[in-house]
Amino acid sequence: MSVITRGIDTSARAILASDYMWSWWLNVVDDLGWTPTIVQGAWMSRVPGGGAKDSAGYHDKGGCFDLRTWDLTPTRLDQLVRVLREHGAAAWRRDQTHGGMDPHLHFVLGTDADLAPGAAQQWRDYQAGLDGLASRGKDYEWRPNPLVLKPPEDDMPYTKDELIAIVRAAVKAELAEGKPQGSDLTRDELDKRTYKASVEARDMLKAKK
Numbered sequence: 072m073s074v075i076t077r078g079i080d081t082s083a084r085a086i087l088a089s090d091y092m093w094s095w096w097l098n099v100v101d102d103l104g105w106t107p108t109i110v111q112g113a114w115m116s117r118v119p120g121g122g123a124k125d126s127a128g129y130h131d132k133g134g135c136f137d138l139r140t141w142d143l144t145p146t147r148l149d150q151l152v153r154v155l156r157e158h159g160a161a162a163w164r165r166d167q168t169h170g171g172m173d174p175h176l177h178f179v180l181g182t183d184a185d186l187a188p189g190a191a192q193q194w195r196d197y198q199a200g201l202d203g204l205a206s207r208g209k210d211y212e213w214r215p216n217p218l219v220l221k222p223p224e225d226d227m228p229y230t231k232d233e234l235i236a237i238v239r240a241a242v243k244a245e246l247a248e249g250k251p252q253g254s255d256l257t258r259d260e261l262d263k264r265t266y267k268a269s270v271e272a273r274d275m276l277k278a279k280k
């Protein structure tokens with residue numbers, strides 16, 4: 072399993088995810104029909120400065136992303152929770168009343184390897200009908216029936232080579248339309264473009280399959 076940078080988050084930190092999780096994420100984005108903003112990725116223990124204090128180490132290893140919610144309509148927010156859960160992740164809106172946090176959406180992809188202890192606990196909480204908070208309340212989001220604990224089979228169409236090809240195509244496309252040879256692009260600029268472009272390049276690859 073290789074964990075590499077997939078882009079940069081809203082605090083200019085690297086978004087890390089395994090090949091497995093990133094494949095899954097591209098399928099989620101495809102199903103949504105729009106691209107959520109990632110405010111924190113997984114494997115934050117490998118990112119300089121580490122994870123957000125509120126996150127209590129959940130993002131230190133695999134499976135966890137935080138998404139921006141303040142710019143989404145209620146309809147899109149509901150859709151986001153539903154689609155993430157239909158694809159096999161435990162997803163919750165967090166805010167002052169739910170966890171005493173700034174508004175965002177936190178999710179755990181339970182089948183990613185491997186989860187930090189807190190994230191693994193949240194995954195068990197989800198299966199037990201709980202909200203994944205320390206206060207152990209009841210789940211307050213829509214729940215699939217039956218619960219989806221494994222991503223649907225057709226969610227995983229990408230091999231490692233294909234994922235590399237996606238990123239290469241994305242970077243190439245961005246360089247072609249951007250600055251000459253990219254020599255004056257910083258690593259951060261390139262990473263930011265890669266996330267956006269890899270979502271776009273995904274459609275090209277899908278069309279070829």
Ligand SMILES: [Zn+2]
Pocket residue numbers: 111126129130135136137176177178
């Ligand atoms: Zn989180």
